Amino acid sequence: MRYSKFFGKTTKDELKDTKFMSHYYLQKGGFIAESVAGRYFFLPLGWRVHEKIRQIIKEEMDAAGALEMMSPVLHPLELWEETNRTSSAGFELMKVADRRGANFALGGTAEEMFVDVVRNFQLSYRDLPFNLYQFSTKFRDELRARGGLLRVREFVMKDAYSFHVDEADFQEEYQKMADTYRRIFRRLDLETVMVEADNGYIGGEYCHEFQVESALGEGRFFAAADGSYLAHEDVAQFFKEDKNSQDDEQPYQQVPAVRGTTMTDGAELHQLPLWQQLKNVLYKNEQGEFILAVIRGDFDVNEVKLLHLTKSHQLTAATEEEIRELGSEPGFIFAGGLEDKVTVVVDDSIHTIKNAYTGANQKHLDSLNVNYPRDFTAHLEGDIAMAAAGFLTQDSHQPLEEKFGIEVANIFQLGHHYSRLMHHATFTDQNGDQVPFYMGCYGIGLGRTMAAIAEKHHDEHGIIWPTAVAPFAVHLITLGGDQAMAEKLYQQLTEAGVEVLWDDRDETAGVKFATADLIGNPVRLVISSRTGDQIEWKERSASNSELLTPAAVLAKLTK
């Protein structure tokens, strides 16, 4: 390809976003161009990378026995109503009506669509299992787009949906997909970690994210030093060490407490450790119900865990006014006595302490020697605690490290979530009974993967693409020199199937070298008046160069 007539050349515009180097280089290098915020054109250079990523994913999915197909982009809204997802908070669904009044969702994920097409075939256990995938544009009505391709409103996702007779069969596929993803990212030269994560609006019981570690990533997760435990902050569990659970329970008492409303104020007033204090956080869910989370004072409430435990869709902090209307007082909340008005949820760390202190539902009045369940009752008990750096893993008590990452892929157990919510999503089993499909789903975001590669593979001059996804294998620069030799080399390489971007413009050496470094193809070849009948070979990732004969260049590139 001759760069002179190539569309989407490097731009001299100074770009605002220099925090995310992937965004900076992809835009400056002519890989992408913004349409409106969060929506990008992939220019010819960027599309070549995108499509190489697609091809690698496709090869590995096919090798794993998955079947590529394609669903419509517009999903009949009634399918999303079958699964109660049109109103699920947190999912940024775009809706559109056609002129005949039919309502559609712009596909953001396609569980309902795939269940719908599968249930229309009357299948038996003999037809199972299978794993169906597609590469299709997904839409997310994000409030904030961020970091170029890292968080967008429109992107190509490889999404796959597998159908099984039972959990055991599904688990084989889940493992196979995890292995397949590891192979894919290895081919893409992208180091990922597989992190336990939250199922969110997808449903199901467990899932894993593939995270590319990056200080700029939006995903926060915790890892044991030896890698034996990796979990997103939403679900990370940790060892809640015993404090004084063996102590005798002292008599409950109330004491005057002229103090501020923070946890520190309480600890200072009573001169007791923070862990012995109860932290009480009052929420309201999307139904208007009040939920009081009670947790050890040295822990924070994990709202995602709380959401799941209470089966809520959305939680917002209660206002001071609401707290007072319930007969309590901000900063002095105590579950005892509120049990009829709110759902009390207690973290299981409650069992590690005795004789706790906290408020007493009146201003400047505190409770001492609070013991559970003697002094208050809970409607729900479970893990609602947020992990933190330094906390210990549950199993081997190793300290957790806090990490940030770019989530490039995920795999979900769906179980019977969709096949039970949707009618007739069943197959005939060996006994002739209709049984719901056991399902999983598996996604990879292509644009974000591309950005993550650029984020991990660049230097101060530009991107250094891994060979497998580089837009071109060779960046040929001519600066005067033997034109006939250049023409011949270009033709020989092209005929041998080596992709060459030939910078044949009438530009200076400085401009051409900078362009080559910015674009980041793996091998740069220079033919100039100085190279004589030889060619300068330099790899983008190396600092040294060497002079080779055309035959040697050809041999190296076609070996």
Add this chain to the structure above:
Amino acid sequence: MRYSKFFGKTTKDELKDTKFMSHYYLQKGGFIAESVAGRYFFLPLGWRVHEKIRQIIKEEMDAAGALEMMSPVLHPLELWEETNRTSSAGFELMKVADRRGANFALGGTAEEMFVDVVRNFQLSYRDLPFNLYQFSTKFRDELRARGGLLRVREFVMKDAYSFHVDEADFQEEYQKMADTYRRIFRRLDLETVMVEADNGYIGGEYCHEFQVESALGEGRFFAAADGSYLAHEDVAQFFKEDKNSQDDEQPYQQVPAVRGTTMTDGAELHQLPLWQQLKNVLYKNEQGEFILAVIRGDFDVNEVKLLHLTKSHQLTAATEEEIRELGSEPGFIFAGGLEDKVTVVVDDSIHTIKNAYTGANQKHLDSLNVNYPRDFTAHLEGDIAMAAAGFLTQDSHQPLEEKFGIEVANIFQLGHHYSRLMHHATFTDQNGDQVPFYMGCYGIGLGRTMAAIAEKHHDEHGIIWPTAVAPFAVHLITLGGDQAMAEKLYQQLTEAGVEVLWDDRDETAGVKFATADLIGNPVRLVISSRTGDQIEWKERSASNSELLTPAAVLAKLTK
């Protein structure tokens, strides 16, 4: 691929649509499944065909020097406002707003988007020409979907947009694209003709459609027997032979005319030829303006030509009431006297006749010896006539044949249409001036092409796919027989890159043979107890079969 675990098997359901055999077989064969009317899933079998078509198009577009890229699916609506297309009648644009209130069109065609991305680079004549293309989902809010993949509301289109310094440069590309399309359809084994057509909502001055002749096609066009002239009915021109233009003009007169309101009634009453009668058709455009088309009685009005000549977006027939309100009478309209109230448009065939007869704007009153422009004036004069079978070509006076076709592709001259309507859509020319791009665009509908192939390549048992786009090269059937041989052959073929669909189900020979014929892979191989250590080879397009050794089969398929 083992058919037992393949998703999207043939269905026994009896389908309603048996008029379009492509629809019938594609659905029954498990290639596609309807989501809602006009929106289809491509099942794994169908997607394999779709993607082979895509790959052939891509190879030929790349060979022609075009650059693949990708635009967002959601187009900022303000771009469509720049070109006045949000209100163009006849174009079924779907619109959607995001939650921040930004408005978008669901891409139906992408001229504005490509101009938008190009104008954001400051280009000079040195960067031109280039041709940018994409494969992306397009949306059309059609009132009626029809014939399976033949007319849908959502489909993948290859659309390309070329940018040039001037018309001469564009015309080279237009020719190159026409040649490229011919090569593509030749590789797809799809006979097409290139037909002059109407630009419609796309804009520009001329275009051509690639039509696959089919009695079921929606496109009606006319062809000279020798193929020298091919034009869609919307634009087809023909020779308007002289009738009596050399006659002397007789004095205009009005005569009582107790007759019905049809053309035949007039001809019978006056015992004069139909061609000598004037046909007057009154329309109202989208602005509420009345347009009176006047044409020779043996011709019909071509509303598309009339739209263009009058620069209207939409024409509807005036009601009887409206005709009377204008001071005329249904069946007795005469342009003379109405010129102040309506736009009179006269077909150029008016010059081929003298002493015409027609109505006189009163019930039961006719005009005789009407001569133009003596007895009425026209605001516009031009070709507004509809061609018909048997009419003669303009140049060589050959009779036109009427044909019907499936439009699978089109190429459009856009000229400066978009680059003048959109701001700053210019490049710097050799003199340093800002000059608008000269443009063309080029589309192929992939699903419709796939349906057209099935429509042209089938028999009473199913589809007979051309090898280039067949989902699999080989359909292997085992019916007992040597399982080890079958396994080995399957493995050898797969390793050699030959795509095999292996019907390994526990079904009867009848079911398996019918499945193979319905799906239509080019070669059927049978291993059964009867074939011994040999394999039955039968081509889908042939009726005879032969027994070959495994080695011979392997050799034939990998040669």
